[in-house]
Amino acid sequence: MKLLKCPMNGVRPLSEFVFGGEVREMPDPNTCSDKEWATYVHHRNGAPGMKKEWWYHGPSGTWFIAERNTMTDEVARTYLYGQEDKQ
Amino acid sequence: MPLRLLKYAMSREHPAPRFFRACETPKKSYDAVIIGGGGHGLAAAYYLARDHGITNVAVLERGYIGGGNTGRNTTIVRSNYLTPEGVNFYNASVKLFEDLSQDLDLNLFYSTRGHFTLAHTESAMRTMRWRAEVNKHVGVESYVVGPDEISKACPQLDISCSGQAPILGALYHAPGSVARHDAVAWGYARGADHMGVEIFQSTEVTGIDVQGGKVKGVQTNRGYISTNKVLSAVAGFTPRVCKMVDVQTPIIIQPLQACVSEPMKPWLDTILVSGSLHVYVSQSSRGELVMGSSLDPYEVHSTRSSLDFVEGLTTHILDMFPFLSNVKVVRQWAGMADITPDFAPIMGKTPVEGFYLDAGWGTWGFKATPISGKTMAETIANDRAPDLINSFRLSRFEEYELTGEKGAASVGH
Ligand SMILES: Cc1cc2nc3c(=O)[nH]c(=O)nc-3n(C[C@H](O)[C@H](O)[C@H](O)COP(=O)(O)OP(=O)(O)OC[C@H]3O[C@@H](n4cnc5c(N)ncnc54)[C@H](O)[C@@H]3O)c2cc1C
Numbered sequence: 025m026k027l028l029k030c031p032m033n034g035v036r037p038l039s040e041f042v043f044g045g046e047v048r049e050m051p052d053p054n055t056c057s058d059k060e061w062a063t064y065v066h067h068r069n070g071a072p073g074m075k076k077e078w079w080y081h082g083p084s085g086t087w088f089i090a091e092r093n094t095m096t097d098e099v100a101r102t103y104l105y106g107q108e109d110k111q
Numbered sequence: 112m113p114l115r116l117l118k119y120a121m122s123r124e125h126p127a128p129r130f131f132r133a134c135e136t137p138k139k140s141y142d143a144v145i146i147g148g149g150g151h152g153l154a155a156a157y158y159l160a161r162d163h164g165i166t167n168v169a170v171l172e173r174g175y176i177g178g179g180n181t182g183r184n185t186t187i188v189r190s191n192y193l194t195p196e197g198v199n200f201y202n203a204s205v206k207l208f209e210d211l212s213q214d215l216d217l218n219l220f221y222s223t224r225g226h227f228t229l230a231h232t233e234s235a236m237r238t239m240r241w242r243a244e245v246n247k248h249v250g251v252e253s254y255v256v257g258p259d260e261i262s263k264a265c266p267q268l269d270i271s272c273s274g275q276a277p278i279l280g281a282l283y284h285a286p287g288s289v290a291r292h293d294a295v296a297w298g299y300a301r302g303a304d305h306m307g308v309e310i311f312q313s314t315e316v317t318g319i320d321v322q323g324g325k326v327k328g329v330q331t332n333r334g335y336i337s338t339n340k341v342l343s344a345v346a347g348f349t350p351r352v353c354k355m356v357d358v359q360t361p362i363i364i365q366p367l368q369a370c371v372s373e374p375m376k377p378w379l380d381t382i383l384v385s386g387s388l389h390v391y392v393s394q395s396s397r398g399e400l401v402m403g404s405s406l407d408p409y410e411v412h413s414t415r416s417s418l419d420f421v422e423g424l425t426t427h428i429l430d431m432f433p434f435l436s437n438v439k440v441v442r443q444w445a446g447m448a449d450i451t452p453d454f455a456p457i458m459g460k461t462p463v464e465g466f467y468l469d470a471g472w473g474t475w476g477f478k479a480t481p482i483s484g485k486t487m488a489e490t491i492a493n494d495r496a497p498d499l500i501n502s503f504r505l506s507r508f509e510e511y512e513l514t515g516e517k518g519a520a521s522v523g524h
Pocket residue numbers: 146147148149150151152171172173174175176177178179180181182183184185186187188314315316317344345346347348352367368369403444445446447448472473474475476477478479524
C-alpha cells in the first residue's frame with residue numbers, strides 16, 4: 025500500500041487522497057492576452073520532474089501541497105499552502 | 112506451412128527470415144525522420160513510402176519496436192464513438208484494419224467479435240442511445256439492446272452483477288474486434304523496410320535542432336541526423352519530446368494497467384465493457400482473458416504495475432462472472448498513457464515548421480494505428496493535414512474548439 029503524509033493528519037493510505045494537478049500561477053485575466061489565457065486553461069507542463077502539486081485528503085477535506093518527483097513517484101515533502109517555510 | 116516449420120526445427124542455424132534489416136549506422140540525412148517505432152510511427156513510415164513514394168526515411172526507436180503502448184494494449188478496435196468526427200475517423204481505421212492482414216501479408220489475428228458497452232444506470236442508457244444515433248447517422252453498425260440479447264450473446268454473464276449493479280441494456284457495436292498488437296507493428300515495419308525505410312532500434316532522440324522556427328535535424332545516441340521533417344509518434348514520451356522543441360500541449364502522463372488470466376477453452380466470444388464497473392474483458396486467441404480498467408489516478412512516468420489494480424479489477428470481474436473465482440491472473444503490466452483533456456488525439460502540424468505531432472492517444476490509440484499512419488503520412492508529404500483529422504489539430508485548444516469525446520473514450524478503449 026502506498027502512503028502519503030497529510031500535513032494535518034499524518035501518514036495515511038494513498039487511497040484517501042485525490043490528485044489535484046500541478047500548482048500553476050494564474051495570469052491576470054484582465055491584462056493577459058487571449059493566447060496566454062488559453063495556455064493557462066489548457067496546456068500543462070507534462071514533462072517529468074520535481075513538481076509542486078495540489079493534493080486533497082478526502083476524509084478531512086484538507087487541500088495541501090506535495091513536492092513530488094513525477095518520474096520516480098517519490099514525495100519530498102508536503103505542507104499546507106502558504107506554509108512552505110514553516111516545514 | 113508445417114513443412115517449413117519442420118525445416119526450421121531441423122536446421123542448426125534457424126534460418127527464419129528477418130522481418131526487417133538490422134540497421135546500425137544512420138545516414139547523414141533523411142527526407143523524414145520518425146521518432147518512435149510503435150504502431151503509429153511504423154504505419155506512418157509505411158504509408159509515406161507506399162502512398163507518397165517517400166522512402167528515404169528513418170524510424171528511430173529508443174527500445175525495440177512495439178515495446179511501448181503498442182505491445183501493452185488490450186487490442187480493442189471499434190468505432191462507436193460519440194462525436195461525428197470521432198466516429199468517422201475511427202470508422203476509417205476499422206475499414207483499414209479489416210484488410211490489413213492482406214495488405215501486410217501477415218496474419219494479424221484480426222477477429223471481429225462484436226462489442227457490448229454495458230449500461231447499469233438510466234443515464235448510461237441515455238448515452239448509449241445517443242451514441243447509437245450518431246453511429247447510425249454516420250453509417251456505423253451500433254444499436255441499443257436489452258438484457259435478453261446480452262444474455263444470448265454471453266450466457267455466462269450475471270446480468271444482475273451479483274445484485275450490485277444490474278445491467279439495464281447495452282450499446283452493441285457489430286464491428287468491434289481484437290487483433291495481435293505486436294503483429295501490427297511488425298507487419299508495418301516489414302512493409303516499410305521492403306520499400307526502403309530504415310528502422311533503427313536502441314536509437315534514442317535526445318534533442319531536436321530547430322533554427323529560425325524550422326526543424327533542421329535530430330540529435331541521437333548514434334550521432335546527428337539532418338532532416339527537415341520530423342514526426343513525433345512517441346505516445347507516453349510526448350511531453351519529453353515536445354519539450355525539445357518548446358511546443359506546449361495539454362498532455363499529461365498517467366499509467367494504464369492491464370492483466371491476463373491463465374488460458375481457458377474459448378467461452379467468451381464478445382468484447383464486454385462496463386463503464387460503471389470500470390472494466391473491460393475479451394478472450395484472446397490464446398484463451399487468456401484480457402482485462403483492463405481505468406487509468407491510475409495521477410501523473411507518473413512509469414510502467415510499474417500494482418496489486419491495488421488487480422484487486423480492484425478482479426472484484427468487478429467477479430461481479431460479472433462469479434464462476435471465475437478460481438481462475439488465476441498470470442501476467443500484469445502497465446503502459447504510459449498520454450491523456451488529453453477532451454479524450455481525442457492531437458495530430459498534424461505544430462508551430463515549429465517541419466515538426467509534426469501524432470500524440471494524445473491515451474487509452475484509445477491502438478485502433479487508430481492504420482488511419483493515423485495514413486493521415487500523418489499525408490500531412491508530412493503535403494505539409495497539410497487532411498480534413499479527416501482537422502478536428503484533432505493542436506491549435507484547437509487555444510481556439511477553444513475541443514472535441515466532446517470524453518463520454519465514449521474513457522474505460523472503453
Ligand atoms: C494497458 C493499455 C491498454 C490499452 N488498450 C487499448 C485498446 O484496447 N484499444 C485501443 O485502441 N488502444 C488501447 N490503448 C492505447 C494504445 O495502446 C496506444 O494509444 C497506442 O498503442 C499508441 O501507439 P503509438 O505507436 O503512438 O505509441 P507506442 O507504441 O508507445 O510507441 C512509441 C514509441 O516511441 C518510442 N520513443 C519514445 N521516446 C523516444 C525517443 N526520444 N527516441 C526514440 N524513440 C522514442 C518508445 O520507446 C515507443 O516504442 C491501451 C494502452 C494501454 C497502456
